[in-house]
Amino acid sequence: MKSTLFYSLSLLLTTATSQLLVLPPEDLLPAKSDRGDQRPLENMDPTGPGGFSLPPFLGGGGGSGTVVLSDVVGKERSINLFAGFTRDVESVSRRLDDKAQNSTVLAPLNSAVEGLPRKPWEDARDYDALGAQAYEGGGGQDRARRNLGRFAEAHVVPVSPWEEGDKVKTLLGDREVWWESKDGKKVIQPDNIEVDSVASKVGNGEVWIIKGVRNYA
């Protein structure tokens, strides 16, 4: 009787112990902060969520920790209308998310978007061709989405740093834009739009707040 009990107990213990050794469940281990600094291991994991990146002591920036344009474009209230468009337009949101491709985002102030004679997803040519119902029904929604896409793409310059006088086409691919200094201010040409400020500089580019809307039609 005694030996049977002993046997069962030791079997139980052995099973429990071997389970712990083989596969310690995460919640049985002490909290991460009590386990010492394990971050170098995470950074060296070539299959980690951020892909391969050099550990900080070899000059790496920490891969998955890199801040990109899509993280910061929504931070400034004064441009939150345009920030919303960049999220709604897939070509633009992918671009701002892409760590490998730099951009200079020309984000018009809300007041400039609100001051437009039409909504950014409206196009005078649609009204000319289709009348007042141009944006009704499924076809209308598609037209509106396409127009909003053109508006957003027309405000993303696919280079950063963007040097003064450097003529480039935006993501939309319409005529070239460049900028020049005037009285200590940056001015976007050929539309003569003043840059209010450079709101953010991150790993894949910069957000410039601009006081007007590009004329790209």
Ligand SMILES: *[C@@H]1O[C@H](CO)[C@@H](O)[C@H](O)[C@H]1NC(C)=O
């Ligand atoms: C992209 O931007 C970063 C940060 O400003 C810069 O270090 C890097 O040289 C840029 N890459 C290209 C291809 O312009």
